[in-house]
Amino acid sequence: MQQPDNSAWLDADHVRQYVERQKTSSPIEAELFAVLARLLRSLPSKPGRILDLGCGAGRFGRAIMDVFDWVDVTFSDLSAEMLTAAREAVGENERASFLEADLAETAWRDVFGQQRFDVIVSGFSLHHLARDRRREVVDDMPRLLRPGGLLVVAEWVASPSAWLEQVHNRWFVETSWHGGVFEGDSATFEQTLERFANREDVTQGLLLPMDEQIGWLAEAGLDDVSCFWKTFDMAMFGGRRPA
Numbered sequence: 001m002q003q004p005d006n007s008a009w010l011d012a013d014h015v016r017q018y019v020e021r022q023k024t025s026s027p028i029e030a031e032l033f034a035v036l037a038r039l040l041r042s043l044p045s046k047p048g049r050i051l052d053l054g055c056g057a058g059r060f061g062r063a064i065m066d067v068f069d070w071v072d073v074t075f076s077d078l079s080a081e082m083l084t085a086a087r088e089a090v091g092e093n094e095r096a097s098f099l100e101a102d103l104a105e106t107a108w109r110d111v112f113g114q115q116r117f118d119v120i121v122s123g124f125s126l127h128h129l130a131r132d133r134r135r136e137v138v139d140d141m142p143r144l145l146r147p148g149g150l151l152v153v154a155e156w157v158a159s160p161s162a163w164l165e166q167v168h169n170r171w172f173v174e175t176s177w178h179g180g181v182f183e184g185d186s187a188t189f190e191q192t193l194e195r196f197a198n199r200e201d202v203t204q205g206l207l208l209p210m211d212e213q214i215g216w217l218a219e220a221g222l223d224d225v226s227c228f229w230k231t232f233d234m235a236m237f238g239g240r241r242p243a
C-alpha cells in the first residue's frame with residue numbers, strides 16, 4: 001500500500017508558512033470550534049483527557065484548552081517541527097504534553113501506552129493517509145477512548161460533483177480571503193483560487209466521500225455516529241465509544 005509523501009510536514013520552512021497562515025483564524029474555524037465545544041459540553045461527564053491527533057500547531061487542542069480550562073491535552077503529530085510549533089503556541093502549561101506518532105505505522109498507538117482519552121480530535125490530518133491505512137487507523141481509534149468517549153474528525157471530503165467542487169472552492173477561498181487569511185501573500189484572489197483548486201490533497205485523490213468515512217466509524221463499533229457539521233466539502237463527523 002503506497003502512502004502519500006508527507007515529508008513536507010517535516011520541513012521547517014513549510015511548517016513555518018503553514019503556522020503563519022493559521023495565525024489568522026477564519027469564520028469557518030470559529031464555527032467548527034463552536035460545534036466541537038458544544039459536543040464536549042454535552043458529554044454525560046466532564047471530559048478530562050483529550051488527544052489531538054495530527055495536531056499540527058495544536059489548533060484544535062488549544063481551542064479546547066481555552067474553553068475547558070481543566071482538561072489535559074496530549075498533542076500528537078508525525079512532525080517534530082509541528083510539535084515544536086504546538087509547544088510554542090501552547091506556552092508553559094502543565095496540562096499539555098507532546099508526543100511524536102506516525103499514523104502510517106501500524107504500531108502508532110504504542111506511544112500512548114495505557115493512556116485512554118475522553119475525547120480524540122483529529123483535524124485535517126487523516127486525509128494524509130492512503131485510504132486503506134486511514135481505514136485501519138479509524139478502526140484502531142476507539143481503543144484509545146474511554147467507554148463513552150467521543151471521537152471527532154474534521155476533514156476535507158470529496159465533492160459529490162465537479163460543480164459542487166467549484167462552489168466549495170470559491171466559498172472557502174472567499175471566506176478565508178475576507179477573513180484576512182491570505183493577507184501578506186502577493187497572489188491575487190483568482191491565483192489563490194487556482195492554487196487552492198489544485199492543492200495536492202485533491203490532485204493526489206486523497207479526499208474521500210464523507211458517507212464512506214462515517215460508515216467506517218459505525219463499523220469500528222462507535223455509537224452516536226453522525227455528521228456534526230458540514231459546509232460543502234468541509235465536514236466534522238464522529239461518534240462515541242459505547243459506555
Ligand SMILES: C[S@@+](CC[C@H](N)C(=O)[O-])C[C@H]1O[C@@H](n2cnc3c(N)ncnc32)[C@H](O)[C@@H]1O
Nearest residue numbers: 009054055056059078079102103104123125128
Ligand atoms: C493540514 S495539517 C492539520 C494540522 C492541525 N490538526 C490543524 O487542524 O491545524 C495536517 C497535519 O497532519 C500531520 N500528519 C501528516 N501525516 C501524518 C501521519 N502519518 N501521522 C501523524 N500526523 C501526520 C502533519 O504533520 C500536519 O501537522
